[in-house]
Amino acid sequence: MKIAVCIKRVPDMEMRFSIAADRKSLDPSGLKYEMGDFDGYALEVGLQLAEKQGGEVVILSVGPDAVQETLRKGLAMGAARAVQLKADEVPFDGLALAQALAAELKDGGYDLILFGRMATDSANGTVGPMTAELLGLPGVTAISHLEIAGGRGTARRELEGSAETLEFPLPAVLTIDEGIARPRLASLKGIMAAKKKPLEVKPAQLGEARLVVESMALPPDRPPGRIIGEGADAVPELLRLLQTEAKVL
């Protein structure tokens, strides 16, 4: 089985962000980067399938040379080879990105193309289903449980208050929710091996961006927290505030 996993390099979300002088991007100083949370789950799913059923995992990422660091991490986890679709900037527009990925994946002969449910930075969750659509392949999003057998897949996805089970033929494009499989840590051997694995660099054939960032801002600060009391004796005061001040009860 040939599996592609598309991953994104994103800032560590635990960091404090500030907006750059152009007011359209994050100030990069001091930021640390990592593989997107959901992308890690997608890669783990791909690696486990390849281990159990035979085959190889290819990882792809769009962006400047800095994404090679993220790709090397994926290689260290066990992917066989990596492709950087080189672009100076990663557009916010999911369709522009999906067009670049679809152009690369189209003739790759992949049985499965995996994405995380969404990138934690742009938080759009659009590139996976858009890529499915552009390739004309079956697509299922936000999968929490997956079985692949005999050229077909069965997936479960969580809805609000219920869950759907879906069946589909391969090849297919899937996006993976968290919790499906805990991403493995790269072993020292894996890290050493990753240095010698092939990492191909190609120009990204990005589509036209119709969705553009006008500005970025930090959300308005919540009013500073207020401790109204200690212990159960503070309950009547809490109730009064909720009823008369916040008017939510």
Next chain:
Amino acid sequence: MPSVLAFAESRNGELRKVALETVTAARQAADASGGGEVHAMLLGGPGIAERADALGRYGADLVIVVEESALQHYSPEVFTATVAERLRAGSYRAGFFPASAQGRDLAPRVAARLKVSLASDVTGFELQGDSVVAKHPAYTGKVIVTLRLNGTPALLSLRPGSVTATEQPRTARVEKMAPAMDPADAKVKVTELAQRGATKLDLGEASIIVSGGRGLRAAENFKLVEDLAAAIGNAAVGATRAVTDDGWRPATDQIGQTGRLVSPDLYIAVGISGAVQHLAGMRTAKTIVAINKDKDAPIFKIADYGIVGDLFEIVPRLTEEIRKARKDH
């Protein structure tokens, strides 16, 4: 006058609350751009047409009904083909979807099919000249991105709860439409829709959420949280990732960066310290209450009302006081 399309999500033949929100948003967009029509699209199994009136009550001028026994369940392919065909044929200014599990699956496909712009998980929007400007919380809610959508139709998926469904009654015309592809040709098939506690209020639809963390110490102590939610009435129960990871609560109850993003009117955090991952999912709640024994817990930095102390004493007392207050009225 260009019209605006609203995708009206249903499940098991019933409209979801987000359907009324998308229609309300479409009404706002149409009125702001000079009073075009709102067309709501309603796809479902036999009987779904009966839900058209409700969409008229919330401001739809026309309800396009696609009633087909094979559409009892969502079909990514048939829904995409049919909604895209309507958007293509109708010269719409904008199309609204809910940023629900279904909407987040459907809207990107439709956008890719039509090669048009899509802003996801939008909390505010404005029509400006030929384009639409939308607000979208990104970076786990730590950055608000203002996006410009160029070209028409511009597609937006709205964060549940970001628009308040508002009645603006009119008598909607109904138009029947056939699916744009034969459902038998769809490759992806929903084979089962499992309802978990059908009466359980969904986190995304609840105006009040009571949520529990590790401070509860054991799965069975979640009864305190459930009792409080029940006393309030109309409140949903959420949990932190630590709690769902430990299996005290189902994964679907998780509120946070990698779980559900919620913006209720009132959020009561019980025994929750307030890790970044959790705050990302609930920091946009209008009022936050925190009950925690550690006065230095980060949750107190954003809580409008905090009580420091033993939740095992405070929560039952709160439940009791609310029950009493309810009885007095």
